[in-house]
Amino acid sequence: MKKVEVSLENRSYDILIDENLILKFPVYLEGLLNRKFLAIVTDTNVENLHLSRLLTTLKNAGIETKVLSIKAGESSKSWETLQATVDWMLDNKIERNDLVVAFGGGVVGDLVGFAAAIMRRGIQFIQCPTSLLAQVDSSVGGKTGINTSHGKNLVGAFYQPSLVISDISTLKTLEERDFLAGYGEVAKYGLLGDYEFYCWLEENAENIRNRDIHALIKAVAHSCEMKSAIVIADEKEQGERALLNLGHTFCHALEAATGYSERMLHGEGVAIGSVLAFDLSAKMGLTSQEDPTRIKKHFEDMGMMNSINNISGTLPNADKLVELMFQDKKVVDGKLNLILAKGIGKAFIARDVDPNLIKDVINNSLAI
Ligand SMILES: NC(=O)c1ccc[n+]([C@@H]2O[C@H](COP(=O)([O-])OP(=O)(O)OC[C@H]3O[C@@H](n4cnc5c(N)ncnc54)[C@H](O)[C@@H]3O)[C@@H](O)[C@H]2O)c1
Ligand SMILES: [Zn+2]
Incomplete structure (x- = not known):
């Protein structure tokens, strides 16, 4: 089993990564349970x-459970579902401990982390992520929250879990598209900060696509190590944590342009956005022209989208897309700060990037 430590003083926790962890769940609860009871929130x-296997394991260990199952999908990150979740916890007399x-x-x-943060002013929670995206990204680092009519993730809290249990075996049942979207975030780690890891991903593209357990354990563990190191250095995103947003400002504009719909999943937008960030870096002479070409090829090998024109349906033009980028919450004083790179694995925060150069790379991507 791989163990990654997130050291944040009294908010420290471990991330456990291996196959079949659900079947050993009670072992990892030692020291965390104050009574033989667990509240579980899942989706349909x-x-x-996967729920029945988890429940059987817990039952065999004499642990009583209560389960809430919410509707699957992004629409559950809402005020309504948050309220329903907290009410459910109160109805079931979930205690402070x-x-x-x-x-x-x-x-x-994201929803349960936020509910835990506000329930009785904070109860402990465990992340047991079952999607690739959640295992490499959302379960680590303590960002929790919901969407509102004003936008995505606008209401929430920094609230760290007490433990993360990533059972790699659960990834076998993910839809191909969801799996590959999660891979967009995995590749992002190599692209932003670890050239060797990126080369390993290229060499293991086929194994990863085939969901080879050992390749996935390594990919998830290494992603978590990188995210953990960045979060430890900058828990509340005042500086370096922004590097995790490689490709994301482009992605957020494309998500807005496609109405946060099935036309483009978040991780697909991260892959397209990362290519655009490298296109722009090459255009500015920061990195070699071969880098964006190489990254496009890798995403193609993985069977993923790698340019804007892979997105189905019509899209706004480059002017409008840049305008959408300027609505990103990372814009400060009207200046667009972007994550660019001086080579694969060497991302940095570029301040006040020229919108005309961005338009050029978007136009190229639309034309490919
Ligand atoms: N908190 C953070 O730091 C952070 C970081 C990145 C993304 N996010 C958030 O994460 C969300 C996206 O996460 P996601 O892609 O996991 O979305 P999701 O939770 O909607 O899962 C995607 C789909 O996969 C299904 N699913 C999950 N596990 C499965 C499994 N093992 N087998 C089969 N199906 C399974 C879900 O029911 C859903 O239909 C967004 O709301 C995004 O804002 C948060
Ligand atoms: Zn992301």
């Missing part, structure tokens, strides 16, 4: 596919 898909498990993808993790 994960409930159907009880533990709640977020058992699902990033939606369940």
Whole structure:
């Protein structure tokens, strides 16, 4: 089993990564449970596919459970579902010292983490992420929250879990598109800060696509190590944590342009956005022209989108997309700060980037 430590003083926790962890769940609860009781929140898909194994394991260990299953999908990151979740916890008399498990993808993790943060002013929670995106990204680092009519993730809290249990075996049942979208974030780690890891991903593209357990354990563990190191250095995103947003300002504009719909999933937008960030870096002479070409090829090998024109349906033009980029919450004093790179694995925060150069790379991507 791989163990990654997130050292944040009294908010420190471990991330456990291996196959079949659900079947050994009670072992890892030692020292965390004040009574033999667990509240579990999941979504309807994960409930159907994986919940019974978890419940059986807990029952055999004499641990009583209460389960809430929310509707699968992004629409559950809402005020309504947050209220329903907190009310459910209160109805079921979840106490200040009880533990709640977020058992699902990033939606369940973000929602339950936020509910735990405000429930009785904070109860402990465990992330048990079941999607690749959640295992490498959303379950680590303590960002929790919901969406509102004003935008995504605008209401929430920094609230760290007490433990993360990443059972790699659960990834076998993910839809191909969700799996590959999660991979967009995995590749991002190599691209932003670890050239060797990126080369390993290229060499293991086929194994990863085939969901080879050992390749996935390494990919998830290494991603978590990188995210953990960045979060330890900058928990509240005052500086370096912004590097994790490689490709994201482009992605957020494309998500807005496609109405946060099935036309483009978040991780797909991260892959396209990362290519654009390298295109722009090459255009500015920061990195070689071969880098964006190489990255496009890798995403193609993985069977993923790698340019804007892979997105189905019509899209706004480059002017409008740049305008959308300027609505990103990372814009400060009207200046667009972007994550660019001086080579694969060497991302940095570029301040006040010229919008005309951005338009050029978007136009090229639209034309490919
Ligand atoms: N908190 C953070 O730091 C952070 C970082 C990145 C993303 N996020 C958030 O994460 C969310 C996206 O996460 P996601 O992609 O996991 O979305 P998700 O939770 O909606 O999961 C995607 C789909 O996969 C299904 N699913 C989950 N596990 C499965 C499994 N093992 N087998 C089969 N189906 C399974 C879900 O039911 C859903 O239909 C977004 O809301 C995003 O804002 C948060
Ligand atoms: Zn992301």
